[in-house]
Amino acid sequence: MIEVVGLSKARAGVTALADVDLAVRPGEVTAIIGPSGSGKSTLLRCVNGLETFDSGSISIAGHRLGPGPQPPRLLERVRRDAGMVFQQFNLFANLTVQENVALAPRVVTGISPDDAARRALRLLDRVGLAPFAAARPATLSGGQQQRVAIARALAMEPQVILFDEPTSALDPAMSEEVLEVIVDLARGGQTMVVVTHDHALARRAATQIVELVAGRVTRVGPPR
Numbered sequence: 455m456i457e458v459v460g461l462s463k464a465r466a467g468v469t470a471l472a473d474v475d476l477a478v479r480p481g482e483v484t485a486i487i488g489p490s491g492s493g494k495s496t497l498l499r500c501v502n503g504l505e506t507f508d509s510g511s512i513s514i515a516g517h518r519l520g521p522g523p524q525p526p527r528l529l530e531r532v533r534r535d536a537g538m539v540f541q542q543f544n545l546f547a548n549l550t551v552q553e554n555v556a557l558a559p560r561v562v563t564g565i566s567p568d569d570a571a572r573r574a575l576r577l578l579d580r581v582g583l584a585p586f587a588a589a590r591p592a593t594l595s596g597g598q599q600q601r602v603a604i605a606r607a608l609a610m611e612p613q614v615i616l617f618d619e620p621t622s623a624l625d626p627a628m629s630e631e632v633l634e635v636i637v638d639l640a641r642g643g644q645t646m647v648v649v650t651h652d653h654a655l656a657r658r659a660a661t662q663i664v665e666l667v668a669g670r671v672t673r674v675g676p677p678r
Contacts, residue, residue, distance in 0.1 A: 455480045455614055455645050461500060461510035463669075470496045471507065472669045478614070478662070481643045485650055485660035485677075493669040494649040498616050501647070502538050503529045515613040534562065537607030541619040543599040545591040545606075552578065552587040555606045562610070570609075577605040581635050597628030601635055608639075615639070617648040621655060633658065 458476035462469075471493045478484045486494045499505040501512055503524055512519040515535035517528060524532075545554050555574035559565050565573075578584045581601040591599055600620055607615050620636070621629035633655050639646065640659045650656055656663055657677045665673040 455482070455515060456501065456647065457513040458497075458501065459511050461497070461507055461512065463496065463500065463505070463507040469669050471500070474510070474666075474669070474671055476664060476671070478645065478647060480613075480645055482662060483640045483644075483646045483648065483660045484662045484664055485648045485656035486664045486666060487650060487653070487656055488666035488672075490651075492666040494666050495618050496669075497666065498618050498647065498649050502536055502616055503532050504538075534610055535613045537610055537612035537615040539600070539603050539607050539615060539617045539620055541623055543591070543596075543603050545599060545602060547591055549590075550587065551583065551589050551591065551594070551602050554591065554602060555609050558606065559609050573609055574605070577608050578602070580608070580638075581605045582631075595628055596624045597631035600624065600628075600632045604632070604635055604639075614645040614647065617646065617650070619649055619651065621650065621652050629655075 456478035458474055461471055461474040463471040474497060486497065488494055496505060500507045501514055503519055506522055509521050514532060517532045552571060552574045555577055556570035559573060560567055560570040575584060575587055578587055581604055583598060583601055586594060586598065621632050624632065629652065636659045660677050663675060663677055664671060
């Protein structure tokens with residue numbers, strides 16, 4: 455599903471990633487841990503084509519990324535097959551919760567507004583938020599907004615979902631809400647890569663832990 459080989463990246467002469475190898479099989483949940491500034495989010499953004507890299511290769515969901523800028527059409531295909539959930543939700547404030555989830559399938563894949571709305575409601579029910587379908591994001595808690603963001607990523611029916619610190623902006627109670635959703639997705643066989651400082655999340659949801667320190671993989675293994 456994902457294979458990263460010899461990935462390296464530098465910014466202004468400072469190493470961000472150094473010869474990183476990573477393999478994620480279908481149905482596997484990989485948690486990437488490590489200290490702040492170790493390159494975790496940079497790695498995830500390279501995998502999704504949000505950042506370029508200097509050397510190595512990335513294969514994800516049947517697409518291959520090489521060093522330097524990528525063709526826009528390739529990036530579009532990558533992002534259809536690899537959903538991304540960010541730390542800061544990034545919901546559209548002027549749309550309802552249901553409209554936020556339905557937007558991408560309707561605009562990008564061209565399904566009808568009614569089908570997109572039904573899919574959105576089904577996914578909101580899956581993350582426990584169907585009663586809030588008509589609400590605006592600003593009226594929801596942080597944990598609820600992050601669950602909407604997860605539903606939005608699922609709406610594109612991605613092969614893999616990438617999470618960048620999904621609970622770091624949340625208090626413990628809200629973090630638990632989001633963790634339960636991620637654990638449920640893991641039980642359902644969703645392939646995921648989760649960058650996190652939350653070791654409880656890594657222990658409960660992940661099948662594989664990858665530790666990055668100073669841009670290098672230092673340990674790989676099961677949560678135990």
